[in-house]
Structure formats: structure tokens, C-alpha cells
Amino acid sequence: MAMTQRERAIAIVAGGVIGVGLLYGFVLDPLLKRLDEADTLLAANTADRDAALSLLDRKSRDTREWRTIANGRVPSDPSTAESQLLNRVSAAGDRAGLKLDLQARAAERENGFDRIQRTVSTTGNMSKLGEFLYALQTSDIPLRIVDLHIGSRKDGTDDLSLTMSIATLVLAPPKPGQTASMSEVLR
């Protein structure tokens, strides 16, 4: 049966619409979804890679900075570290005119370091205690006041008691499998 021109035009338009619909549904839409997913994945992976590279970069910067700060002042030998700590604390106490009572505490391992701790007790006025604390806080060795208690021995007088925990660092021996550069970095 021959079609009229109008019927042929309608058939072509209808066929075109159906064809476009099928093309969109079965080819274009899945492709667009795939492209969208690929874009999302690419963006996420790129962000992760950038974060990782940024972390490595920060590690390099921190390592350089740490080398400048530590500058060979972190010993790897516990006895050296202990003697260094005692010398500095005693010297600070002498300069402030304080009599110190030092008690040893067990060493702890933390964040790749061995931490040697001492409990320091003394009495004195606020000026002497302040001078002592300042000397410790500006010490040239790795030294940190962990906690501190100041109490009044007698109400209404400048007679105070000080009890505090101080700590110094020792490089922990590398664990099996740990890279040699790690202890080198931390030195």
C-alpha cells in the first residue's frame, strides 16, 4: 500500500521520535551516567592523591624542622638522657636557691620515644619557684613538665610547696622492620 506524503512525513517523524527515545534510553543515558560516575571517581581519587602527596610534603617539611629543633639533643642512650635531666634540674634548683627532692619513676614508651620521668618536690616562695619553673621551661634539652601542684604551706605567708612530674626523651631503639631512616629522622 503506497503511503501519501503526509503519511510518510508522520511515519518519519514518529520513527525519528522512537529512534531518539531508544537511543537515549539504551545508549546515551547509560553513557552519560557512566561519564558522571567516572568524573566523580576521578575527582575523589585526585583529591585522595593530592592529600597523600600533601601529607608526604608536610612530613618532609616537619622532618627538616625537627632536625633543626632537635639538632642532636635527643640522646639514644637512657643513662645519658637521665644524667642530662638531673644536671639541668639540679642546676635550675641551685640557681633559684631551692632544695630539691627527686624521685625516679618508671620509663614509658610513647610515640617512638622512651620517656624518662622524675618527680620533683621542693618548697620556697613564689619568686624562687617562678625562677625554677622558668629555667625548666626554657631548658636546652628535651624537657617537659607533665603536671604540677603548688600549695600553700601556711595561710597568709609566701611559703609554698611544689610537686611536679618532669620528663625527658630518649630515642627508642627501632622496632624490627622499622626503617633505619626513622631513628635517623628522630635523632
Add this chain to the structure above:
Amino acid sequence: MRMGSSAILGLTLGDRGITCAQVVADGADRVVKKVGRFASPQSLLDKPEEAGRALRQFLDAHGFDAGRAVVGVPARWIIAQEKELPPTDTAQALSILRLQSERMSMGESDSLVVDYAGELAAASHRVLLVGILRTQVERIQNLLEAADLTLTAICPSALATSAMVGGDHSMLHLAPEGAELVQWRDGSPRLLRPIGVASDPAAAGAEMRRTLTMRPGATGELLLCDGIGLDTSTRVALLTRIGGDAHVMSPDPSLHVRVDPGAMNGAALGLAGNAHLPAIALGVVALGRKRLPVNFLQSKLAEKKNQRFSRQSILAAAAGVAIVLGLVLLYFTAQSREQEAAEIAVQIEKLKPDTRNAKAEIDRIAYGRTFFNARPPYLDCMRELTLALNYDESIWVSSMTLRDARIVQLQGRSTDRRLIVAFSERLKQNKNFSGVTLTDMRDAGAKSSEITFSINCIYQPVPPKPAEKK
């Protein structure tokens, strides 16, 4: 500057000269802007390139600025034969005419360019087959190319001139190169032939009379196109010889053709009588007032190449190819991005041990710093607490504990509860302290009028603002 498509040059070629007329469309009218005569010392088509360059100079010198041209050729260069076709359809008629044109070429089908004048659908089925040597056409093309003009049509001058006149008529065209006779019947040209020399108008008139007498059925006006400038007595004698109602042609306002007053100045010198009329007619007809009876550049007998594919098919195919290419591009783009994402994932996987180590090292270094330049600022904390206590108030701290680098526990006494609350408020307003809590406030005992208190807070020093740049 060349004018736009509304301007066209009508050029009537002779052996030793070209008559030029520049015609422009002005609404319904056609205006003749320039008329001129280019004379050549030698035969024009012997050296067409040279003549073309000279023509260009002539046109530039006299202000002819149209870029397109239609060329009229004398009847002496033409072979014209009237053909009667049997009752048949157009395609068949065309085939017959092609066969006839080959016969006119005497077997050398390429030697002549042949077109026909007339309507194949007309009942009479009589047409005028008109041919010109292909070499002449090529020379004309070379001439126009050298003159930097776009050639749009080549037509016998006399046919174009007579095409301006409607209805059946016979026209005697007197040109310097010779006399020509054209006859139109039933709206189509039926006769085109040179009839002797123009220098003897009487002989030409007699020849016209004889020819018309021998062609029964010739009706309509008898026209004279005077291109040689006859004097009045000669012209009257000639008109009398041709026939009683014969008259001279001119660019008649009834044809909507106006000649600009300045058109005939300068370059028009040397034009005799109505010698410019065929050039004007070529321009007017080419601008669409009438259809050129024949055009050797676009012969109606030329076989049209059957296109294998219709325009719609080509467009549809192009659209299909574009869609497919777009989809392929989309596919490869998606694939390329997936591949790139996978490559980056592999890089991340390779970096994982390094990043794990880096993170651990950064943590260790941060911890190590707390033993050097990032020590807990205990003295600063004590200073801030001391500043919060007013010396003139009866309130004092009896015990202070600092631990974990920032947790502060205070115990003290005062004689007034309000002083304790005020001290607590001052700590709260200090930006270096947070979580200030007055945990306990009670009477010291029956023997004392003092009040004990306990305050907990967190010391978090605010880093100093960088100095403002001037």
C-alpha cells in the same frame, strides 16, 4: 569598489569593440547608470586576456563598478535553426534536441555549445536551436576573467534586445558588424540570422521584407534597432521599405527602463544611434525583468547529473554520522576518565605505605616538639591566674594543680562569696580559659568566717594576632 548584486554590466561584443551598459535595479524600475564604448585596435578574441585587461582599465577609468556581467554576441557567431518537435513529453523533446544539436556540430559534439529558445510544453513544439563555437565561449570567459568580472550569461545580443519587447514581433538590428533579423512568434523566438552588411540599410530592409514574406504567419510589430546612427531620411526610407507600421526601438519608459542623465557622458562618445540598446537590454533582462532566451553558460540541453542521494538523505546521513561520532566521543571520554581514575587509584595504593609512615612520623615529631618549642606554658597560665586576682580584695589561692598540660584545678579562700563569684566571672571572660566552673563554695568551718572555693577550668592560650601591616 564593486557594487552589490543589484548592479550588472551588459556587454555587447563586436569584432573590435564592446558596448557597455551598467544597469541597476531601483524598485520596479531598471536604471541605466553608465553607458560606454570600449574600442579595441585589434580583434577582441584574438588575445582575450590582453583585451580583458584593457577592458578593466576602461571600466575603472569610466566609473563602471559592477562585478557581474552578461555578454551579448553578434548573430554572425551563431548557428540558429528552428526545429519542430513531434508531440511528446519534455524528456523526449530534450533528447531529440540533443540529437539535433549533435547534428549541428557535425558529429563533433564538443565543438558547439547549443541551447534552445522556446517552451517545450507549448502546443506548437517549435523551438529555436542556437549554437556557438565552444572556443568562442572559452575566449569570452578568458576575456571576462582578465577583466575581473563574473560572467553570468552569454546570449545573442539581438535575442536579448528583442526579448525586452513582449508579444509577437520582428526586429531588424543594424550593428556596425552587420544587420541581424529576429522574429518572435507565440511568445518564443523563431528566427535569428544575419542578413548582410549594415552599411547598406536598404538592402537589409529588403532582405527582411523578403524573409518575412517567405515565412507565412509572421505577425506583430516590425521594429528597427538602429545601432549605426542612420540619418532621418535614410531611416524613414528604411522603415517604409520594411513596412508601413515599422518603428524605431528605444529604451521606452513603458518597459520601466530609465536612462540616468549622466549615463551618456564621457565614455558614451562614439556610440551611434541606439547602439547602446542591446547592452542595456542584456542588463535589464539579466536583472530578471525577462528571462534570457538562451544562455550558453547554462544550456538547457546540458544533461543534469542525477544525484545519487537526495539532499535530505545526505543531511540525514550527516546527522547520523554526527550522532555516532558524538556517542563514540562520549564513550571514549568516559573510558579515558575511568582509566585515569584507575591509574590514580594505583598511585594511591603505591603511596599508602609511605603515607602511613609519614602520618606516624608527623605524629612523633608533633609529640617531640612538646619537649622543645611547644612546651606547655605553665608559667603563662600562672600569670593569667595571678592577674585575675585583685590584690586589694580578700581572696587568695591556696592550691593550684596543672595537669595534662591544660587542666587547671584551683582551691582558695575568701571572706566574701561575691568576691569568689567575681573572680570566677573574670576567668570566664578571659579568652585563654574555657570551661570555667565554680565546683564548690562553702563556709570554712564554725571557727572561721572564711569561705572556701574550688574552680576547675581549661587553659588554652589564644595565639597572639599577627601585627597589622601598615
